[in-house]
Amino acid sequence: MFFFFVGGLEQQARQVLKSGAGRCIACGSRADLVGYEKVLKLFFVPVWRWPGKEPVMYCNDCKLFFPQSLTPPPSSTAEVPDVLRCQFCRREVDGDFRFCPFCGNAL
Structure with a gap:
């Protein structure tokens, strides 16, 4: 019997x-930051649901749940100045860039 x-x-x-x-x-x-629930599915049909213990972080892009204690602080645009200076080629770069357009290194 199987x-x-x-x-x-x-x-x-x-x-x-x-x-x-x-x-x-x-x-x-x-x-x-979301409240979540655990769902038991049989044959892809939800059978039983129960709430999670504490809120967790949820990424909409990669669908990952992870504890709030592991998250880095949110990036804010107030911290980034209007003009940055690349630490490798020393050229001025607009504050919207994450990589230097002249040498390609991360800012």
Whole structure:
């Protein structure tokens, strides 16, 4: 006699508590602070749901859930000056760039 189990346990974002609360630890894009729930699925049908213990960070781009304690602080445009100076070629670069357009190094 054979028995095949087709199912699994996954996490789903239930409610966004704070949008853009930090950055993703995997891809670096914006991550939201969310309340989540765990879902048991059998044959791809949700059977049982229960809430998570505490809020977690959720990245909409790579769909990663991770603890709030691991997130770097959110990047703000107020910290970036209008004109930067590349530390390698010493040329002035606009503050919107993340890489130097002259030498290609990260700013």
